[in-house]
Amino acid sequence: MKSLSLARALALLTPLALLGGAYASQYLGGLHPCQMCWWQRYPHMAAIPLALLAYLLRGRACISALFTGLAGLAVGISGLIGIFHAGVEYGWWEGLTTCSTMPTGGSGADMLNQIMASPLTRCDVAPWDLFGISLAGYNGLLSGAAALAILVLLLKWRKA
Incomplete structure (x- = not known):
C-alpha cells in the first residue's frame, strides 16, 4: 500500500511544483510562455484534478x-x-513556424489591442537555461522521471 501512496503523492506534487515553477518564471521572472510552453502546461493542469x-x-x-x-x-x-x-529550441528538429497570441475577447478594437500588446515569444529560442538545459528540457526530464516513477510504483503496488 505504501507504493500506491507514494505514487499518488508524486502524481499530485509533480504537476503542482512544475506548474508553480512555470507560473513563477512567467509572473515573477518575466519569461512569457510561447505556444509550446502552454502545451506543456495543459497536461499538468489535467493531472492535478486526477491526482486529487x-x-x-x-x-x-x-x-x-x-x-x-x-x-x-x-x-x-x-x-x-x-x-x-x-x-x-536546440535546433534538433523544426517546430512551429508561427507564433500565436489568443485575445481574451471584447470588441474588435479591444482584441487588436490585446494582440498588439502581447509579447512575442518564439518557440525556437530558449529564454532561459541552466547548465545548457532550457525550462522545456527540465520539464521533459522531471516530468518523464516522475511519470516513470509513478508507473514503477503502481506496478510494485499491483504485485503486492
Missing part, C-alpha cells in the same frame, strides 16, 4: 490507482511535449 480524485478515492485502492495512473500519464505527456519543445 485519487486521494479522494483512496479507500477504494483499485480506483485510486486508476486515477493515479491517469495523472501519471498526463505528467508523462507533458514531459514528451517538453522534450519535443527542447529539441526545437
